[in-house]
Amino acid sequence: MKLIEIMEKAHIGRYAIGQFNISTDEQITAVIEAAKNLNSPVIIGTSEGERDFIGVDQAVALVKTWRDETGLPIILNADHCKDFNSAKEIIDAGYDSVHFDGSKLPFKENIEITKRVMEYAKSVNPSIIVEGELGYLPGGSDIHKEVKINIVDLTEPEQAKEFVKKTGVDSLAIAIGNIHGMKEGGADDPHLYLDRLEDIRRAIPGVFLVLHGGSGTPREDLQKAIKSGIVKININTEIRVAYKNALKEFLEQNLDEVKPYKILSPAMEAVKKVVEDKIKLFGSEGKA
Ligand SMILES: [Zn+2]
Numbered sequence: 001m002k003l004i005e006i007m008e009k010a011h012i013g014r015y016a017i018g019q020f021n022i023s024t025d026e027q028i029t030a031v032i033e034a035a036k037n038l039n040s041p042v043i044i045g046t047s048e049g050e051r052d053f054i055g056v057d058q059a060v061a062l063v064k065t066w067r068d069e070t071g072l073p074i075i076l077n078a079d080h081c082k083d084f085n086s087a088k089e090i091i092d093a094g095y096d097s098v099h100f101d102g103s104k105l106p107f108k109e110n111i112e113i114t115k116r117v118m119e120y121a122k123s124v125n126p127s128i129i130v131e132g133e134l135g136y137l138p139g140g141s142d143i144h145k146e147v148k149i150n151i152v153d154l155t156e157p158e159q160a161k162e163f164v165k166k167t168g169v170d171s172l173a174i175a176i177g178n179i180h181g182m183k184e185g186g187a188d189d190p191h192l193y194l195d196r197l198e199d200i201r202r203a204i205p206g207v208f209l210v211l212h213g214g215s216g217t218p219r220e221d222l223q224k225a226i227k228s229g230i231v232k233i234n235i236n237t238e239i240r241v242a243y244k245n246a247l248k249e250f251l252e253q254n255l256d257e258v259k260p261y262k263i264l265s266p267a268m269e270a271v272k273k274v275v276e277d278k279i280k281l282f283g284s285e286g287k288a
Pocket of ligand 1: 213234
């Protein structure tokens with residue numbers, strides 16, 4: 001199956017595919033284990049810092065190995081490329097999907113560079129998936145004390161329509177009250193503006209809608225968002241937190257252990273649990 005067809009299937013079937021961000025080899029293994037257990041398509045995501053750590057070519061090679069071995073639909077996406085050259089590096093390296101984030105640029109400039117990325121990407125690999133971004137998302141992928149959502153930062157349906165028409169992107173990351181990272185102490189924030197999502201859906205019905213900042217968003221909101229057309233949800237912070245907590249707990253209780261494969265096993269198990277939970281929540285179980 002072509003990678004774009006994996007997204008198309010989710011789009012038509014009204015379920016979402018999780019993008020799970022990783023920065024190490026054993027985290028990839030944990031995500032794949034979850035996908036195998038639940039026979040689900042998955043997207044492996046690497047942000048700039050994450051791919052600097054694991055290596056761009058290494059990430060491509062690892063995912064290819066897993067795809068060949070399992071036969072599962074596994075997509076490797078480069079998260080938040082901030083300029084043309086970083087997108088080009090990813091495309092040249094053989095990533096399956098590239099996210100160009102020009103959301104902080106003026107609208108016209110965002111269109112121009114996204115279009116350039118789109119044209120270059122498709123000239124190198126016609127089946128690559130290109131994701132654009134419109135609207136402002138506060139926060140980074142960690143724990144925040146407080147994050148404010150301003151209505152003016154949400155994606156405007158009319159702008160989205162113009163953006164898609166001029167760039168031709170396959171997917172669009174939108175701002176509908178979602179934030180990157182998680183709020184301290186609470187799992188029932190942020191709240192999504194589902195009416196806005198419906199308006200965006202109507203304005204650009206053929207585009208895959210992407211929700212960044214899925215960590216910590218209320219389960220009900222995520223399920224409603226999927227019903228209203230979100231086909232890809234990015235999860236990063238919840239994975240980081242689960243990994244770190246399991247590692248910390250193991251090391252505290254096993255001060256003399258030195259074998260990396262023993263030390264990292266509980267962390268992998270914790271990541272796998274988060275991913276399995278999301279796969280079930282997003283409805284992609286059994287859809288591989
Ligand atoms: Zn993001």
